[in-house]
Amino acid sequence: MYKLTIFHFLASFCNTFLVAYPRKVLVEKCLSSNLSRRVGKQQFVIPLNVLDLVYSQTVTWVGVFYCPLLPAINILKLLAIFYIIKFNLVRCCDPPRKVFRTTSSSVLFHFMLLLGLIMSAVTLGVHIELFVPGKCGPFNGYQTVYNVTTDCVSTLPNAAKEGIRYMTSEAFAFTIILMEIIILTSYVSRGRANQKAIERLKDMLVMCGSDKRYLVKHHATLLRQRQRRTVNRSEKVASQQ
Structure with missing residues (x-):
């Protein structure tokens, strides 16, 4: 998961500064050539960039159990990618020829994000259920992962214990569901x-x-x-x- 995150950042960086920017410079300096006219500047496609964000979020969901530092690394990566894509949009790209339809594409984006969440939740659930602790690491001496969480919660203060118990109770779940219904x-x-x-x-x-x-x-x-x-x-x- 670390490699996928770093590779995605390197791909965005290389696409902007090694492909899009030289292409833009070539088109601006060689306006009279037929090759530059045919090639043209790179078009900024909104659906592809949104799907990149969905991919980053899915990788973070899948790897958060295995790589505790992955959310922090992903936050830094998204901040850097935001400014890289902004530079690509302002300096190197032309507007797309096809009009972007938010009504039809937003449903697809939400479906892809929900599909990534379901896939990551199922993958992590199956792996945690079938996980066999090794001889080293934080799960040493335990049969399942759940035993580690119960022992960690037992060492917390009473206020933290009560808060966690309330957050895992039916009353808290009912309150969350009611708030979601009201908001929706x-x-x-x-x-x-x-x-x-x-x-x-x-x-x-x-x-x-x-x-x-x-x-x-x-x-x-x-x-x-x-x-x-x-x-x-x-x-x-x-x-x-």
């Missing part, structure tokens, strides 16, 4: 309200467009009538003379 209900209601407001605004825009067309037509007819009146007056004056 509020978000769904806000989404529906925003959708209705957007539909109303669209109807108002259509009505405003029809009103503008009517006013333009009415103004055009008034101008024609004025022109006709002026022409008739000029003809009458010419006939009288």
Whole structure:
């Protein structure tokens, strides 16, 4: 897991500074060549960058049991990758040709993130269940991993013990589930309200467009009538003379 994290950081770094930036320099300095026109600058594809973040999160979930320092390393890696991708976006890339659709892609991103969470949870659960402690390490002398956690909790102060017992109780789980239901209900209601407001605004825009067309037509007819009146007056004056 350490190797996967470091390799992902090196891949992002090399893609920006060894591929995208030289490509951008070549395109800007050789504008007259046909090769530079065909190659062009690298396009910034939002789904691929989001999937990279999902991949990093999945690797962290899988490796957190085996590598305790992996979350801290992943935080530093994501901070560095953020500025690397920002440099790549601002200096080296062109906007994508296809329009990014958030409505369809966000569902896919959430599904991939949920799938990574389920895969990592199942993998860790099976491995912890079938884990046989060795002769060295923190699990030496224990039959399962759960025995280590119970012994560690027993050495804590009473306040910490009560807090952990409450966090592992049914009351805390019921409170968390109730809070999640309330938050999800509020978000769904806000989404529906925003959708209705957007539909109303669209109807108002259509009505405003029809009103503008009517006013333009009415103004055009008034101008024609004025022109006709002026022409008739000029003809009458010419006939009288």
